[in-house]
Amino acid sequence: MTANAFDNIRIVLVNTSHPGNIGGAARAMKNMGLSRLYLVAPKDFPAEKAVWRAAGALDVLDQAVVVETLDEAIAECGLVVGTSARGRRIPWPLVDPRACGERCWQEAQRHEVALLFGREDRGLTNEELHKCHYHVHIPSNPDYSSLNLAAAVQVVSYEIRMAHLAQEQGTLLPPEPWDVPPAPSQAVERYYEHLQETLETLGFLTPDNPRQTMTRLRRLYNRVRPDEMELSILRGVLTATQNYIYHTNKRLEKLSDDEG
Ligand code: SAH
Numbered sequence: 001m002t003a004n005a006f007d008n009i010r011i012v013l014v015n016t017s018h019p020g021n022i023g024g025a026a027r028a029m030k031n032m033g034l035s036r037l038y039l040v041a042p043k044d045f046p047a048e049k050a051v052w053r054a055a056g057a058l059d060v061l062d063q064a065v066v067v068e069t070l071d072e073a074i075a076e077c078g079l080v081v082g083t084s085a086r087g088r089r090i091p092w093p094l095v096d097p098r099a100c101g102e103r104c105w106q107e108a109q110r111h112e113v114a115l116l117f118g119r120e121d122r123g124l125t126n127e128e129l130h131k132c133h134y135h136v137h138i139p140s141n142p143d144y145s146s147l148n149l150a151a152a153v154q155v156v157s158y159e160i161r162m163a164h165l166a167q168e169q170g171t172l173l174p175p176e177p178w179d180v181p182p183a184p185s186q187a188v189e190r191y192y193e194h195l196q197e198t199l200e201t202l203g204f205l206t207p208d209n210p211r212q213t214m215t216r217l218r219r220l221y222n223r224v225r226p227d228e229m230e231l232s233i234l235r236g237v238l239t240a241t242q243n244y245i246y247h248t249n250k251r252l253e254k255l256s257d258d259e260g
Contacts, residue, residue, distance in 0.1 A: 005108035009160060010036040011153060012073045012116045014124060017043045021120065023053030023061060024150025030057035032157035033164070037064040038073040038114075053150075070116070070128055071189060078111035078182035079104065082124055082132035083156065085146040089126070090215060092135045093223060100136040101159025105167065106175040111182065115156055120149055130215055131185065133222050183231040191231055191238075192218060198238045201245055 011029055016022055022045055026037055037060055039045060045066065054061045067073050074080050081100055095103065104113045116132065118124035123146075129135060138147060138155050147155070166172040183191075196214055199205045205213055226234060 005105060005164070006033050007036065008108040008111065009034055009104055009113045009115070010038050010073070010077070011157070012038040012040060012070070012114050013042070013149070013153075014040045014070060014116060014128060015043065015119045016045075016149065017120050018149075019044045019047030019050035020053045021149040022047075022064075023050035023055075023057075024148075025117070025153040026050075026054040026057040026060040026064070028150055028154035029157050030060050031154075032161040034157050034160065035060050035063065037061070039064050039066045040070050040073050041068055042066065070131065071186065074114045074116075074131065075186040076112045076184050077114040078184055079107045079113045080116065080132045080185055081114070081134045081136055082116040082129045083118070083152055084129065084135050084137055085118075085123055085140075085152075087137075088129060088135075090219070092129065092219060093133065095134045095136050097136055097138055097155055097159045098162070100134065100156065101161075101163040102166070102172060103134070104160055105163035105172070109175050112184070114185075117149055117153060126215075130218050130222075131189075133225060178227065180227040180229045182225050183228050187228070187231055188221070188226075191221075191235060194235060194238045198241055201242065 011025065011034060013022060013025060016039065019042070022037075022039065022042060029035065029037060045064075046061075050061060051058065065073070081095070081104065100115075104115065107113050116124060116128065118128070136156065138152060140147060163172055192214065195217065196205065199213075200207075
């Protein structure tokens with residue numbers, strides 16, 4: 001049960017500029033027992049510098065999955081955690097690296113987990129961070145808070161290893177019992193599209209600023225973390241709403257035709 005949890009955890013590096021950091025991240029992961037590296041639109045990969053920095057973790061580098069979009073990298077994941085070197089405008093549920101390691105390890109017993117790392121120069125965008133259930137900040141010197149990318153991967157991966165060891169020693173709580181798996185990221189993204197479309201049809205979303213409302217709704221649903229069955233009920237409510245609007249409009253059209 002426990003050994004496979006490592007295989008359910010993926011480290012996702014978004015838009016990395018320096019291939020040396022990709023190699024460094026691969027090495028950091030392997031040292032801690034992780035092996036699944038996802039690279040979202042890396043600027044320079046494959047590259048000699050990545051190979052050089054990976055040292056004995058070439059296997060992690062060779063198996064790295066390169067994708068074009070973040071959505072592809074996290075599609076099947078039931079838990080998504082984003083790392084951030086600084087606070088953001090809209091607060092998001094926050095965990096410290098220790099709690100992050102524990103949660104990721106517990107959930108990885110059952111489903112896929114993703115940990116996101118941002119660009120060297122500007123981190124993750126707000127839009128990327130809003131796809132996450134939690135944000136994690138590594139406590140650091142407030143006057144110089146940003147770690148090197150591979151160093152940040154090291155700290156977070158280390159905490160996953162600590163959680164694994166705690167479980168072996170019987171000091172980590174088992175995962176919460178639940179009957180249905182959490183909805184994976186791609187299903188939740190489809191739900192948000194459906195929700196936005198329906199709210200626009202209803203005239204609820206203000207056309208000048210739909211994003212702000214959608215961000216708040218994302219935060220709400222990400223806090224609740226609907227399971228697969230709950231999400232399909234929510235989708236059903238949207239479909240029923242759209243059908244109702246469609247048929248009401250048809251009736252009104254017919255009425256005005258009859259009158260005319
Ligand atoms: N200048 C960027 C920092 C990017 S550092 C910014 O202001 O956001 C590159 C990446 O390393 C970050 O996106 C994050 O994934 C990770 N990282 C660096 N320092 C971190 C910290 N203190 N806590 C959590 N993640 C950190």
